[in-house]
Amino acid sequence: MFTETIQVQSTSSYSCHAITERIQSFIETTQQLEGVVCAFSQHSTVGMIVNELEERLMLDLGKWLEEMAPIAQGYKHDDLHLRENIPKDEPKNAHSHLRALLLGNHVSVPFKDGTLQLGKYQEIIMVELDGPRERNIVISIQ
Numbered sequence: 001m002f003t004e005t006i007q008v009q010s011t012s013s014y015s016c017h018a019i020t021e022r023i024q025s026f027i028e029t030t031q032q033l034e035g036v037v038c039a040f041s042q043h044s045t046v047g048m049i050v051n052e053l054e055e056r057l058m059l060d061l062g063k064w065l066e067e068m069a070p071i072a073q074g075y076k077h078d079d080l081h082l083r084e085n086i087p088k089d090e091p092k093n094a095h096s097h098l099r100a101l102l103l104g105n106h107v108s109v110p111f112k113d114g115t116l117q118l119g120k121y122q123e124i125i126m127v128e129l130d131g132p133r134e135r136n137i138v139i140s141i142q
Contacts, residue, residue, distance in 0.1 A: 010131035045130035047103025069098035096130035
């Protein structure tokens, strides 16, 4: 098994970041020809998806996530005064957690002959849901 952690810096509260090339480069450094690579977010307000990274589709994704988990809904997680041992700068971000639950926090993609077996328009995408922040994505090959 080979494992590496990469960092992705987001610049806004919602953004989509292709990490396919970085994962492909990691596979190449391992010299493994066949297996499965998993990309796992170490954050509960980040989603991991495989899809087409097309600007309008990512705008649609953002709109859909807003419809599914709107920001201002009176979420219990946002009752910061009722929670114990939280930092003073803790954000009200229940919507981000719920959106991440919709997307999931990891993806697994097979590779063969050292090449990710993605379709023509597919990318491995980290979806920032509570930025801007630096995020850690663990890449593991089996």
